[in-house]
Amino acid sequence: MDLEFTAEERAFREEVRGFIRDSLPPALAEKTRRMTHLGREDFVTWHRILNQRGWGAPGWPKEYGGPGWTLIQRYIFDEECAAADAPPLLPFGIAMVGPVIYTFGTEEQKKRYLPRILNMDDWWCQGYSEPGSGSDLASLRTKAESDGDHYVVNGHKIWTTQAHYANMMFCLVRTDPNAKPQEGISFLLIDMNTPGITVRPIISIDEGHGVNEVFLDNVRVPKSNLIGKEGKGWTYAKFLLGNERTTIAEVSTSKQRLRRLKEIARAEQAFGAPLIEEASFRAKVAAVEIELMALEYTNLRVLAAETAGKGVGPEASMLKIRGSEIQQTITELACEALGYYANPYEHRPDGSNQPPVGPDYAQGRMEAFLYNRATTIYGGSNEIQRNIIAKMVLGL
Ligand SMILES: Cc1cc2nc3c(=O)[nH]c(=O)nc-3n(C[C@H](O)[C@H](O)[C@H](O)COP(=O)(O)OP(=O)(O)OC[C@H]3O[C@@H](n4cnc5c(N)ncnc54)[C@H](O)[C@@H]3O)c2cc1C
Incomplete structure (x- = not known):
């Protein structure tokens, strides 16, 4: 195990530092430094600046439009961004659903969603937790019933970060109520503009609006939005949570x-x-x-x-x-x-x-x-x- 940075890694650090110095708008750095609540445009602006440089999704392989960095390069990049008071990169698209899509999604899903995640054309939120199903996530009750080439989704998600900005949600739903809890769950991509979705704010103790409740009432979701196999959503959900905990x-x-x-x-x-x-x-x-x-x-x-x-x-x-x-x-x-x-x-x-x-x-x-x-x-x-x-x- 070698914990020293190599000459290439040190040169990479200089490259990242120089880019941020030249490209990060000072007003945005000032806002981040003051820890004032950043708005939708603040996140999108910085993300798109990085994407133009090819750095929109630091963890992605080149094949899908990422920079193909090593883990150490990603670490250096994170350090330089934080040290310069750059707004954080939101994890929901690039660190959460993106890797799920390129690992388990269909070719069509990859073609449709990955470029949009890279450029932050879609704003994603994570629909896992429900009232009574947080730590015990496998007990979730939001159900998706088959109806021709659609699922009809009914349920209630909670603590959904930035659902009020999001136009897409990756969501865990129960497709088989008779299977063992972990086996009846599927992973669906849901367009937040579909009729039947209501987002209600939760104002947290810091007086900020970051989290929400999401109600799904007879929401029709095309079956082409299912990731992987029906009933195997728990596997994809765990893959995603492992990534979340390291970041x-x-x-x-x-x-x-x-x-x-x-x-x-x-x-x-x-x-x-x-x-x-x-x-x-x-x-x-x-x-x-x-x-x-x-x-x-x-x-x-x-x-x-x-x-x-x-x-x-x-x-x-x-x-x-x-x-x-x-x-x-x-x-x-x-x-x-x-x-x-x-x-x-x-x-x-x-x-x-x-x-x-x-x-x-x-x-x-x-x-x-x-x-x-x-x-x-x-x-x-x-x-x-x-x-x-x-x-x-x-x-x-
Ligand atoms: C700011 C914020 C943002 C969030 N964003 C999202 C999001 O975007 N999407 C999303 O899906 N979820 C989100 N969550 C939800 C989060 O994942 C859950 O709050 C978390 O998993 C805990 O679940 P719970 O709130 O239902 O608490 P519970 O599971 O009811 O737990 C209550 C308490 O009991 C303890 N406990 C529970 N089970 C055990 C056990 N077996 N052993 C020991 N102790 C136990 C817990 O540690 C906790 O202290 C967010 C939460 C917060 C606070």
Whole structure:
């Protein structure tokens, strides 16, 4: 196992850094830096800039329009994007449904959807969870009944991130109510403009609108939108979740947020000196930095093993647990460092002529702290990840 970057990898880093420096609109970087809620256009703009360079889907092979990067190149790319405050690339198309389509889809599905994902012409959302079927996903009840060359879908999805922007949803549905729970599930691609779909917002604790309920009432979906075989959707769903957990560690984002935390702690005062010099706060920052370094090396070890052809097993759960906890700690420390300036909880629209309450660097920190409470829940809760580790590593 070699964790040193090669000369080619270092040259690649320079290339990525140069491209971002020349192409990332400063206003977009500023918005991302302030952690203000990014809108639809913000995500699409940056995604299309990358796609013009051939970097719209960093994880895809060349055959389907990706750059064909190694895992290490992808890691470097993520680091450079986060360090430059580029908006994150949304995972639903490029990291979730895209690989499912090119691995299990028909030629027609590949031809139709992959170029649209690359250019973000479609906005995808993930219709897995239902009320009562989150951790126990295989108990899902949304049903799809056969009617000629269509399925008729009825049910209720919940926590559907960005369904209010999406025009497409990849959805788990029950096609056989009599089979064992995992075997009666199918994976359908649903056009969100089909009659019978209602999207209702859920406003989260950060006062943001990111998640939704989706109601499906006699929604007719062409059978040509079925991925793979009917009743085998669980296999495709698990393939997708494995990918989700390795990206959810968010090492690069946490490194960038840690740098910001230190900036805040250098600017804030405690007992007449910069807060960063105060022993107990300094110890907390050091502790999370050590955790993050350890996570980064674990992540690199997993990448090195994957590059050597070994699959990802329970390591994905380890990365998810530690990555999400570190994200929570860093956002919490930022609020602690800000003291009462973390409290004003403003939503200043773009172009507002009202000055913010408190220093500029306080903007968005409370929203980030509150939203990050969800990191230990989404993508499979941390309790479930611990169950996986207990079973696969400890044999319990
Ligand atoms: C911000 C956010 C965005 C999300 N985005 C999406 C999305 O885009 N698409 C989508 O389909 N879903 C999405 N989800 C849903 C997410 O995947 C589920 O919330 C998650 O899987 C947990 O399911 P649940 O909410 O039903 O909780 P439950 O499964 O009811 O769990 C409740 C609690 O019990 C614990 N628990 C449950 N079972 C066990 C067990 N066997 N052992 C130990 N503890 C257990 C859990 O860890 C949790 O603490 C999102 C969730 C959030 C918060």
